[in-house]
Amino acid sequence: MTKDFKRPDGRKINELRKITAKVGVVPNADGSAMFAFGDTVAIAAVYGPKKMHPQHSQNPEKGTLRCSYNMLSFSVTERIRPGPSRRSMEISKVTEWALEPVVMIDDFKANVVDVHINILQANASTRCAGINAAAMALAHAGIPMKSLVTSVSIGKLDKQLVTDLIKEEEDWEEGEGPTDIPITLTGDGKISHIQLDGKIGRKQLEEAVELAREAGKQIHAAQEKALKEVGEKK
Amino acid sequence: MTDRKIVIPGEVIAKGDDYLPGEGTEKRNGEIFSIKFGLAEETNKLVKVIPLSGVYQPRRGNVVIGKVENVTFNGWVVDLKTADSAFLSIMEIPRYVDKEDLGSVMDIGDMLVAKIYSINKRGIDLTFKLKGLGKLEGGMIIHINPNKVPRVIGKEGSMVSLIKDETGCQITVGQNGFIWIKGNKIEDELFAKKAILYIAEHSLIHGLTDEMKNWFDKEKGK
Amino acid sequence: MIETSNLTAERIKEYLKQGKRFDGRKLDEFRNLIIETGISKKAEGSARVKLGNTEVIVGVKMDVGAPYPDSQDKGNLMVTAEFLPLSSPRFEPGPPSFDSIELARVIDRGIRESKFIELEKLCIKEGEKVWTVFIDIYSINEDGNLLDAAGIGAIAALKSAKIPKYDEEKEKTIFGEWTDKHVPLSKEVPISLTVHKIGNSLIVDPTREEEDISETRITIASSDGTIYSMQKGNSKELSVEEFKEILNIIEKTERKISTAIEKSLK
Numbered sequence: 001m002t003k004d005f006k007r008p009d010g011r012k013i014n015e016l017r018k019i020t021a022k023v024g025v026v027p028n029a030d031g032s033a034m035f036a037f038g039d040t041v042a043i044a045a046v047y048g049p050k051k052m053h054p055q056h057s058q059n060p061e062k063g064t065l066r067c068s069y070n071m072l073s074f075s076v077t078e079r080i081r082p083g084p085s086r087r088s089m090e091i092s093k094v095t096e097w098a099l100e101p102v103v104m105i106d107d108f109k110a111n112v113v114d115v116h117i118n119i120l121q122a123n124a125s126t127r128c129a130g131i132n133a134a135a136m137a138l139a140h141a142g143i144p145m146k147s148l149v150t151s152v153s154i155g156k157l158d159k160q161l162v163t164d165l166i167k168e169e170e171d172w173e174e175g176e177g178p179t180d181i182p183i184t185l186t187g188d189g190k191i192s193h194i195q196l197d198g199k200i201g202r203k204q205l206e207e208a209v210e211l212a213r214e215a216g217k218q219i220h221a222a223q224e225k226a227l228k229e230v231g232e233k234k
Numbered sequence: 235m236t237d238r239k240i241v242i243p244g245e246v247i248a249k250g251d252d253y254l255p256g257e258g259t260e261k262r263n264g265e266i267f268s269i270k271f272g273l274a275e276e277t278n279k280l281v282k283v284i285p286l287s288g289v290y291q292p293r294r295g296n297v298v299i300g301k302v303e304n305v306t307f308n309g310w311v312v313d314l315k316t317a318d319s320a321f322l323s324i325m326e327i328p329r330y331v332d333k334e335d336l337g338s339v340m341d342i343g344d345m346l347v348a349k350i351y352s353i354n355k356r357g358i359d360l361t362f363k364l365k366g367l368g369k370l371e372g373g374m375i376i377h378i379n380p381n382k383v384p385r386v387i388g389k390e391g392s393m394v395s396l397i398k399d400e401t402g403c404q405i406t407v408g409q410n411g412f413i414w415i416k417g418n419k420i421e422d423e424l425f426a427k428k429a430i431l432y433i434a435e436h437s438l439i440h441g442l443t444d445e446m447k448n449w450f451d452k453e454k455g456k
Numbered sequence: 457m458i459e460t461s462n463l464t465a466e467r468i469k470e471y472l473k474q475g476k477r478f479d480g481r482k483l484d485e486f487r488n489l490i491i492e493t494g495i496s497k498k499a500e501g502s503a504r505v506k507l508g509n510t511e512v513i514v515g516v517k518m519d520v521g522a523p524y525p526d527s528q529d530k531g532n533l534m535v536t537a538e539f540l541p542l543s544s545p546r547f548e549p550g551p552p553s554f555d556s557i558e559l560a561r562v563i564d565r566g567i568r569e570s571k572f573i574e575l576e577k578l579c580i581k582e583g584e585k586v587w588t589v590f591i592d593i594y595s596i597n598e599d600g601n602l603l604d605a606a607g608i609g610a611i612a613a614l615k616s617a618k619i620p621k622y623d624e625e626k627e628k629t630i631f632g633e634w635t636d637k638h639v640p641l642s643k644e645v646p647i648s649l650t651v652h653k654i655g656n657s658l659i660v661d662p663t664r665e666e667e668d669i670s671e672t673r674i675t676i677a678s679s680d681g682t683i684y685s686m687q688k689g690n691s692k693e694l695s696v697e698e699f700k701e702i703l704n705i706i707e708k709t710e711r712k713i714s715t716a717i718e719k720s721l722k
Contacts, residue, residue: 227271
């Protein structure tokens, strides 16, 4: 079945879309990066560590990571009303959780590191592209980190696992329909974020994590290359 | 590991128990990992990473440039663009100050150069008790990435001396990335600014001082 | 990015008195202007505008809805602007700032009053179905003069926009599919440009530092000497002589900018 399976854009089942990664896209920021899976494009900018305002939200024990994820109104074909939504609020929090295990900001007491993520263009997997961009931007901002993280959405279309879903696949109509599993892994291969919508057996879910690990290597290579390119230039 | 190279967080810089983890690194299971994006360096088995970016982290003894944010009954609150605010007490002014009229010495918005003499829970404490410290009069302020400050200063101040000689400007470099430039003409100040921004852009070049000597020759020939 | 210090502010003013600017530009000279259109595959039209280090992106989206009660036979126009916290440490998350609301309104009025979009041609069924044209503006990096960058971006995005397909039976827009038809636009292209006053000097396209010390500004949307909308911002007054000089500067600059927009569409 694997052999016969045809993805709408002709990719192999474990093939990522073309990755584009660039560091330093927002000169004003302390760190910034762009990450794209094909035509899903995310940019992230980091400001801080800086004093947390308002004061009552400060944590005197350690630093705070604060992520905000937003889609531009014209990032999808049907215009989104500008401003935060329930969906964007949830993704912002999930992004924080995905990054917190690698970000070493305990010493920045009462301070905040702000990560602003904007989706310029969306063709599924936007939260994963955003997390990948955020990891690069945090490193670029000089924030101490155990490692980068890599994020990818693994899908199950009918019964077939595939890597890096596009919109057409998210809306899969045949057989068992679509299952979407965005997964984020730390540098030492641990899971810092996983979500799932759909229907899947346990064995196949374990396979999905393996696919994410495999894809993570390519994502990491692209992130590393982009960071080192800016580094060399300086 | 021999040469200096750019590393990213999570990258293994050195293996084996011979090496010691220095700043910007961490030892895990006998391997030394970078925890910063920067330049990895090894001297006498001590491995460290010099960050290429990041906000200024205040240290005791640093000379910094800031702006008066508020005047209180016993001193001035100073904004250094750090997470914690800084304070200059009248006790740290090496001359008589009229306690009733601190604003006449320095008012909100005034720029100053001071030294950090302590960092504690309340924040950063500043002093004027050293030659060359005080309120800044005239000239202009520019800002660069604080990580580039060591290159602008150069070995034992060689780079900043070169810029001073070539432009005829007075220059004070704050470790927090603010630089004060004052010359006879605005053109001279802008020339010094251009040189400093060039250094910040090309901070990884080997032999940067020679490069800058050529740069000045070229610019002056224009 | 840091507020401009009082020392630097004084120096900028002194230098302007000599007719000079820190970056070597003439008073009526723009920074390097880069316009790219078609930057989004999802929008009906889109543009990225860079003015030096300032960058904005603008997207045009369209959808079918009911007309406004006072214009039953015309399409609708809606302009919004978001100053993204991503683009500057000065922008905070939360409700739109006054500056972003003003910017969107100024751009809206230039386009509306000049009748640049032929809204009467965007009526599908009088009193029931008309097209709404949404122009959404986002700052990506703020280094002065978002106003003009946004205005240029709005025009470029509109000029590149194609109308989406429309399912007449279901009376619904078919998102993601486009006709060959451009948005109907008139030949009068309203370019919205701003002149700032600092001391006795009048300048265009201020950097962040210059805009910080700007005492007043006038934004004018005009085409070939005809003026369609105007906004004076900030409290400092202008003499009539200065006002006339501003009109001169706008007329000269407007030609240069419209040529640049035309070029970007080729």
